[in-house]
Amino acid sequence: MKFLAINGSYRENGLNTKMLNLVKNEFLKEGHEFKSLLLKNFNIKRCEACLLKDLKECTPQRCFSLGDDFENIANMMKEADGLIFATPVHWYAPSALMWNLIERMTSLENTRNKIIQGKPVAVISAAAEDGSQSAITNIIVPLIHMGLFILPFGMTYYSGKEEDKETDEYLKRIVRNMIFFASQNSIKKHSWW
Numbered sequence: 001m002k003f004l005a006i007n008g009s010y011r012e013n014g015l016n017t018k019m020l021n022l023v024k025n026e027f028l029k030e031g032h033e034f035k036s037l038l039l040k041n042f043n044i045k046r047c048e049a050c051l052l053k054d055l056k057e058c059t060p061q062r063c064f065s066l067g068d069d070f071e072n073i074a075n076m077m078k079e080a081d082g083l084i085f086a087t088p089v090h091w092y093a094p095s096a097l098m099w100n101l102i103e104r105m106t107s108l109e110n111t112r113n114k115i116i117q118g119k120p121v122a123v124i125s126a127a128a129e130d131g132s133q134s135a136i137t138n139i140i141v142p143l144i145h146m147g148l149f150i151l152p153f154g155m156t157y158y159s160g161k162e163e164d165k166e167t168d169e170y171l172k173r174i175v176r177n178m179i180f181f182a183s184q185n186s187i188k189k190h191s192w193w
């Protein structure tokens with residue numbers, strides 16, 4: 001199976017990347033593919049709030065026509081059997097890069113299509129000290145509303161420390177549970193809306 005992480009960090013080698021490297025090793029050990037995208041390397045324009053003009057205008061096709069990397073990322077999300085969102089804490093919230101992507105994902109949600117619906121997802125985060133729980137919650141709520149399936153124990157975070165063995169165990173649990181969930185074919189066929 002194929003798994004995809006989306007990293008909202010502003011650095012190549014920060015704590016989110018460190019966590020995702022562990023996650024990658026776990027997926028590869030189990031014989032699965034894993035790709036991690038560093039959002040800062042992609043051009044994702046701001047949401048144009050088409051739905052405020054006319055709800056029917058907020059569609060993936062319209063969003064893809066902005067001519068940036070969003071279509072590419074949406075296609076990678078569609079192909080993935082499970083997703084991990086990783087964000088730094090910026091003022092007790094997800095990074096602006098991550099939030100920009102969530103806003104653009106409105107077009108995937110608005111049409112209730114199958115691009116992301118029913119996919120297992122986990123949300124992880126890194127902070128210097130404090131705020132991971134609020135940043136993670138901020139992401140989890142829209143993802144539930146967009147039809148994704150938050151894994152049991154599907155959240156964990158680093159809080160400034162370079163070593164955090166308990167978080168590492170959580171990351172391994174996330175990989176194990178995501179592989180289990182993603183292998184349930186009847187879940188994939190179900191129409192959640």
Ligand SMILES: Cc1cc2nc3c(=O)[nH]c(=O)nc-3n(C[C@H](O)[C@H](O)[C@H](O)COP(=O)(O)O)c2cc1C
Binds near residue numbers: 010088091126131
């Ligand atoms: C604009 C900005 C705001 C931040 N706000 C917080 C915060 O509210 N709480 C906190 O503990 N760390 C805060 N940090 C620190 C980052 O969360 C921390 O360095 C984290 O490790 C960054 O993720 P990364 O290591 O994956 O790059 C902030 C950093 C920046 C640049």
